[in-house]
Amino acid sequence: REVLFDKNEWETPHTFNPKHFLEDGQFKKRETFLPFSAGKRGCLGEPLARIELFLFFTALLQKFTFQAPKDVKLSLQFRVGITLCPQPYQICALSRGCGCYDTSYHDGSSS
Numbered sequence: 001r002e003v004l005f006d007k008n009e010w011e012t013p014h015t016f017n018p019k020h021f022l023e024d025g026q027f028k029k030r031e032t033f034l035p036f037s038a039g040k041r042g043c044l045g046e047p048l049a050r051i052e053l054f055l056f057f058t059a060l061l062q063k064f065t066f067q068a069p070k071d072v073k074l075s076l077q078f079r080v081g082i083t084l085c086p087q088p089y090q091i092c093a094l095s096r097g098c099g100c101y102d103t104s105y106h107d108g109s110s111s
């Protein structure tokens, strides 16, 4: 975990900053960011985990818009455990429609 707070490696090690992984708007790989570890004892499940994360987030983001409840400012404060995780929070998931490609299902003719 220490390497994630190394100020020689990260521009703002203690602040959420997507720019750590961006260069001219493109994804930039960082050698010191190894969430699955590496080498012989690296995570065996990495390919599966990556596919799962992709499916999980794309499915949710295709169907919903996520935003803070009215008058609530979300916090980036975290809880320390085996991993760092967010403090309890509430979030609104607004439906973006049913995601069905065939609009004829919705013209009222039949169900």
Ligand code: HEM
Residues within 6 Å of the ligand: 035, 036, 037, 040, 041, 042, 043, 044, 045, 046, 048, 049
């Ligand atoms: C986001 C999800 C995951 C993360 C961040 C993650 C991360 C890691 C890390 C850092 C290690 C190395 C631990 C060490 O240094 O000893 C590890 C090991 C391992 N992971 Fe994962 N993992 C994830 C998901 C999975 C999944 C889905 C599976 C299996 C289906 C899995 C199976 C394993 C196994 C078997 C090892 C032990 C490898 C060994 O010691 O030879 N992981 N994981």
